[in-house]
Structure formats: structure tokens, C-alpha cells
Amino acid sequence: MSDNILIIGATRGLGASLRDLYASKPSTERVFVTTRADKAPESQPRVSWIPNVDLTKPDVGQKLLSQLPSSLYLSTVIINAGYFGFESFDTPDWDKEVQMYTTSAIAPVFIVQQLVKAGAVTKGSKVILVSSESGSITLRHEKEGGGNYGHHASKAALNMVGKLLSLDLRSSGVAVGLVHPGFMRTEMTKSVGFDKYWDAGGAVTPDEAAQSLAVFIDGFDISKTGQYWAPRGPRDIGTAEAVLGADLPTPLQLPW
Known part of the structure; x- marks a missing residue:
């Protein structure tokens, strides 16, 4: 059976790497990918772009669903879209915080609810929420x-x-996972000045993070639903050893 994959946020960074990786897999039938822009990027084989999907808008779930084929079954949904606005104690920023909370923690509820109610996410589907060890x-x-x-x-x-x-969603047979995909060398981390930590912190490319995340997703199932994992283990989590001790496994289940 071929897989239909949905990636929310796929224009750059990890999302773009996941898009290309899943599109190259023989087991993939179609990769549906979203962008906030009103015009989709150039097409590529087995990739369907869904424009105008903005995770800061209340109708994000309806906008997404209205552009998906009817009677679609999604084997995997990866909600990757994110925003990082740098702050310090001396410079808290109200608008940045609202955007971060909305994108990370509010929009996923409305997206998943719409997909489940439409039957696109059902028994056997995996929903992967890209979180962070932070x-x-x-x-x-x-x-x-x-x-x-x-x-x-x-x-x-x-x-x-x-x-x-x-x-x-457990009773429906839908597995939901939280993942820290790794500390990455992306424009997002560079934009907040974290590029100065890339080398010391073991930052990897989005392609490397996508490969390890895809392997983890392959083995993820309902037995791990509701759990929080670092597929790449503790190698880029600066406080892991100080808090959790030495000789930690990979993948690593993270504490709340």
C-alpha cells in the first residue's frame, strides 16, 4: 500500500528536506505540502502544493482541508511549521510571543481536528508534531x-x-508523537544568533535531521503514542548529560 504524506510547512529547512525525502521514497504515492504563500513553488514529481495555509489564522484547518482531495487517507501527517522570535528578559515581545504560541500550540489542534473529522486521519495514521528539546x-x-x-x-x-x-485519538487508532528533530543549521536558528553555537552544539543539516526523523517515524506506532522523543538521541542536547546522566540511548525519550 502506497503512502500519502502531509507536511505542514515545507518551503525551507527541515520541512523542505522531509518533502524531498518522502517524494523520493518508492513507498510514497503523494506528498502534500503547505506554504503560507498564495502561489505554490515550482512543481516536482509526486508533490502537491497547498497554498494559503497560515497557522496564525483561525480558519487554517478549513483552508487546508478544502484543498485536499476528498476520501484521502493520510498515513503520516508532520506538523513542522514554526516561528522563532528571539527575546530576553530585558526585551520581551508581545507580538512575537503570540505568534509563537499560535503557530506551535494552537494551530495544530485545529488542523488535526479537521483532518480527523474528515476521515483523512484515521486508524493507522501517524501524527508527528515537531517540537524541540527546549x-x-x-x-x-x-x-x-x-x-x-x-x-x-x-x-x-x-x-x-x-x-x-x-x-x-488513541481509541481511533491514531498515533500522535512529539519529536525534537535535532539542533539544525537553518535560517531560523541563524536569524536568532544561534549559528555561533552550531559547531559546539553539534548542529546538523536539515537533510541529516530529516533522515533520522523519517527512520524514527517508520518505527513509530500506537504503542508510543503521546510520547516525546529525540530521534537523534542526546548528542545535540546541551543539558542532557547534566540532567539525565551519561550513556543515554538513541533514540532518547525526553522528559516533560
């Missing part, structure tokens, strides 16, 4: 200090959203 309260440590309230807290909120979705 959303783990346990892993926050004086080593890294505070700041970036909206980014960290919106990912913690996303983790709760994923846990609640897993409880609502």
Missing part, C-alpha cells in the same frame, strides 16, 4: 539560563497539546 521543563538548567520565553514555553504547550490529542 520545550522540556526538566531539561531547562542554569547552564543555559533563561530568556526566549515564547519559544520555550510554546514548545512546552505543544507537548501538552500532543499528549491531549493522543488521549483523544
Whole structure:
């Protein structure tokens, strides 16, 4: 049976790498990918672009569903779209925080609800919410200090959203997972000045992160629903050893 994949946020970074990776897999029938733009990028084999999908808008679920084929079954949905607005204690930013919470922790509820109600996500489907190790309260440590309230807290909120979705959807046979895909060398991390940590922090390319995430998704099923994982293990989580100890496994289940 061929797979239909939906990737929310696929124009750059991890989303673009996942798009290309799944489009190249023989087992993939179609990859549906979204963009906020009103015009889709250039087409490529087995990829269908869905424009005007903005995770800051209340009708994001309806806009998405209206552009998907009827009677579509999605084997995997990856909600990857994100926004990182840098903040410090001295410079908190209301608008940035609202955008981060909306994109990370509010929109996924409305997207998944619409897909489930339409029957596109049903028994056997996997819903993967791209979170971050920054959303783990346990892993926050004086080593890294505070700041970036909206980014960290919106990912913690996303983790709760994923846990609640897993409880609502378990009886339907839908598996919901939270993942830290890895510290990546992307325009997003560069835009907030994190490129200075790339080498010391073991940052990888989006292609590398996509490969390890896809392997993890292949093995993910209802037995792991509602859990929070780092497919690449502790290698790029700066506080992992200080908080969790040495000799940690890969993949690594992360603490809330």
C-alpha cells in the first residue's frame, strides 16, 4: 500500500528536506505540502502544493482541508511549521510571543481536528508534531539560563497539546508523537544568533535531521503514542548529560 504524506510547512529547512525525502521514497504515492504563500513553488514529481495555509489564522484547518482531495487517507501527517522570535528578559515581545504560541500550540489542534473529522486521519495514521528539546521543563538548567520565553514555553504547550490529542485519538487508532528533530543549521536558528553555537552544539543539516526523523517515524506506532522523543538521541542536547546522566540511548525519550 502506497503512502500519502502531509507536511505542514515545507518551503525551507527541515520541512523542505522531509518533502524531498518522502517524494523520493518508492513507498510514497503523494506528498502534500503547505506554504503560507498564495502561489505554490515550482512543481516536482509526486508533490502537491497547498497554498494559503497560515497557522496564525483561525480558519487554517478549513483552508487546508478544502484543498485536499476528498476520501484521502493520510498515513503520516508532520506538523513542522514554526516561528522563532528571539527575546530576553530585558526585551520581551508581545507580538512575537503570540505568534509563537499560535503557530506551535494552537494551530495544530485545529488542523488535526479537521483532518480527523474528515476521515483523512484515521486508524493507522501517524501524527508527528515537531517540537524541540527546549520545550522540556526538566531539561531547562542554569547552564543555559533563561530568556526566549515564547519559544520555550510554546514548545512546552505543544507537548501538552500532543499528549491531549493522543488521549483523544488513541481509541481511533491514531498515533500522535512529539519529536525534537535535532539542533539544525537553518535560517531560523541563524536569524536568532544561534549559528555561533552550531559547531559546539553539534548542529546538523536539515537533510541529516530529516533522515533520522523519517527512520524514527517508520518505527513509530500506537504503542508510543503521546510520547516525546529525540530521534537523534542526546548528542545535540546541551543539558542532557547534566540532567539525565551519561550513556543515554538513541533514540532518547525526553522528559516533560
